Amino acid sequence: MKLYEYQGKYIFKRYGINVPNQIDIDSISDKGVKVVVKSQILEGSRGKRGLVRVTDKPLEAIDELKKQGIDKFLIEEYIEHDKELYIALIMNRDKASLSLVSSSNGGVDIESQSSIFIEDISLDRGVKDYDIIKLYKYLKIGRFEQLSALVRALYRIYTDLDCELVEINPLVYKDDFIALDSKIILDDNALFKHSDLLKEISAESKLDRMVRLDGYIGIIGNGAGLTxxxxxxxxxxxxxxxxxxxxxxxxxxxxVRSALLEVSSIEGIKAIVINIFGGITRCDEVAEGIVSALDSIDKNIKLYVRLTGTNKELGYKILNDHGIKTYDDVSSMIKACVDANR
Amino acid sequence: MLIDRDTRVLVQGITGREGSFHTRHMLSYGTKIVAGVTPFKGGEYIENIPVYDTVYEAVSNHKIDASIIFVPNTRAVDAIYEAVDNDIKLIVVITEHIPVIDFARSKLYAKSKGARIIGPNCPGIIVPKERALLGIMPDSAFREGRIGIISRSGTLTYEVANSLREYGHSTVIGIGGDPIIGTDLLEAVHMMDNDDDTEEIVVIGEIGGDMEERLAEEYKKGLISKKIVAYIAGLTAPKEKRMGHAGAVVYLGRGTYESKIKALNEAGIKVAKTPYEIKDLL
Structure with missing residues (x-):
């Protein structure tokens, strides 16, 4: 689960990582004090999209951003800085350890950079001074104690809260390290261990089975790989x-019914492909679910269904009795669907 | 490979809904299940298999070669430690949604004690020739034969296996869809490369991580001798979105579809564009 920037910064503060002072929205005015107005959305590239404003007219900026559909804001003091750094902890899947990743060129797409710093930290031993000395020699900024406090705090956040990613981009230095942004992704599998924290930051954990894409053919399957x-x-x-x-x-x-209802309500959807390999999943159960949703979905949305495995015949009978066409071959079904719905 | 008709199996979490259902299924397939464990259910029987409170009691009363874990995610990691501490050397973890860091620590522990974990979040292993199933696979998709399959996915494995029924299967392993897994793709490929019953290997990968890239490197170096055909799911998946599997996420540009396909192509491994085209490349 991805946290909002303001939630991440709340956690940073608790672990002793410096963040810019937050300004109460009720206390601001358009009277010439430069502040940063940051739209609180979960998607990235806010800067490029003009959703972060450095301005002395914050009320005006908020009004403009509200017109773009933004409803949550973080307003902070503006921190003058010249160099932007990057630091993150991420899982090294191969070694079952954490990777400390850093760059002295933050702010931009870290992926496109050639010289980044990566140090693996085994979960067996935790972060040590020698890891941090390496990073200190790479970054060449600030005092060692300051960097050490930062890295250790990141490590504790990562392991205490079961994170998937903890990232600061940009990180700047002004007397000490300051996190201008926060990106924390919690491990969904471990949310049950952190219900107190989630309550404290009013984060709601809901399992989202659907990932929205921007096309017009709905996809429902069983199992991540097959889907x-x-x-x-x-x-x-x-x-x-x-x-x-x-x-x-x-x-x-x-x-199955609620899956179909959710997918069929996507704007502009023309057809839905349902591809099921029944192991534990029973095809008759799937068919019942499809049939029960028929009355509630737009008749113009065409269904392309392929079921195989456990109770396939039963499932196909239920569907055919309700006039739903079924397919045995996945490739030809999808070709037919794509051709009929251009 | 890994298991055979004589492998004596313990089921951890045997009295639960999944555990009891699949115990029945594995037994009917031919798997030699000798005992089960569920805390505070000791003394009960599931399909005439005795249930114990602890793994310690189970291994005190039976010879056990392997364990399969169906324990719910909140306690599954403890079940892994318990199996390792009682000297069980092969542990198949079916449970999904196990906290990743906790599992990572248990994996390091198991490794230090010489135990192998398959999974978590996996459909297990099946060896049709031996009538041995340590998992949840629907056996109708599998028959004895010459193709080995290694997969990060569940249902996609059944789908591909089913499409390769004419060749039959030597061993099929679902290695699991989580970011950290006990036995990775490369290890599994090496096992199959050394397995006399396997002639060709099918690898079903997906976006996220760099297991496919590491496999390609080894293949390129000539360290794997058998023919491999691969399929990678996630060509059109958006970045940084979890596609059902916790492991199928691309961060920092690591593990993209493009990087996997490029590596596999350069190594001379044929890649099928859809799972249904794998059989044409064998």
Whole structure:
């Protein structure tokens, strides 16, 4: 689960990482004090999209951003700085350790950089001075104690809160390190261990089975791999997937029904491809779910269904009795769907 | 490979909904299950298999070669430690949604004690020739034969296996869809490369991580001798979105579809564009 910047900074502060002073929205005026107005959304590239404003007219900026549909803001003092750095902790999957990643060129796309610093820290031993000395020699900024406090705080955040990613970009130095931004992604699998924290930062954990994409052909499958493969095929054959929806293993008719309702309500959707390999999932259960949703979805949305595995015949009978066409071959089904819905 | 008809199996979490259902299924397939564990359910029987409170009691009463874990995610890591501490050397973890850092620590622990973990969040292993199933795979998709399959996915494995029924399968391993897994792609490929029953290897990968890239490097160096055909899911997945599997996320440009395909192509490994085209490349 991705946290908002303001939630991440709340956690930073608690772990002793410096962040710019927050300014109460009720105390601001357009009277010439330079502040930073930051739109609080979960998507990246806010700077490029003009959603972060350095301004002495914050009220005006907020009004403008509100017109773009932004409803949450973080207002902070402006920190004068010249150099922007990058620092993050991320999982090294291969070694089952954490990677400390840093760059003396922050602010921009870290992915496109050639000389980044990476040091692996085993979960067995935790972060040590010698890790930090290496980083200190690379960055050549600030005092060692300051960098050490920062890195140790990041490590504690990562391991205490079961993170997937903890990132500061940009990180700046002005008497000490200051995190101008925060990006924390919590491990969804571990949220059950942190309900107190989630309550404290009013973060709601909800399992999102659907990933929204920007096309017009809905995708429902069971299992991440099969659903992804189905999505890929729709795109490869010239269509455009509207979503990725994994109903998971052993889905009930009710779960299939709500999947169908959610996907069919995507704006501009023309057709939905349903691709199921029944193992624990029963095809008759899936078929019941599809049929029960029929009355509630737009008749113009065409369904392309392929079921195989456990109770396939039962499932196909239920669907055919309700006039839903079924397919045995996935490739030809997806081709037919793409061709009919250009 | 890994398991055979004589492998004596313990089921941890045997009395739960999943545990009992799949115990029945594995037994009917031919797997030699000898005991089960669920704390405070000791003394019960599931399909005539005795249930114990602890792994210690189970290994005191039975010879056990491997364990399969169905324990819910909040306690699954403890079950792994318990199996390792009782000297079980092969542990298949079916449970999904295990906290990643906790699992990573248990993996390091298992490794230090010489135990191998398969999974978590995986469908397990099946060896049709031996009628041995340590997992949740629907056996109708599998038959004895010459193709080995290694997969990061569940249902996609069944789909591909089903499409390769005419060749049959030597061993099929679902290595799991999590960011950290006990046995990675490369290790599994090496095992199959050394397996006499496997003639060709099918690898089903997906975006995220760099296991496919590392496999390609080894293949390029000539360290793997058997033919490999690969499929990678996630060509059109958006970045930084979790695509169902916790492991299928691209961060910092690591593990993109493009980097995997490029590496595999350069190594001379054929890549199928869709899972249904794998059989044409074998």
């Amino acid at each position: 992804m493969a189905t999505m890929d095929m729709v795109n490869i054959y010239g269509g455009k997937a509207a979503d990725f929806y994994d109903i998971g293993g052993g889905a009930t008719a009710d779960e």
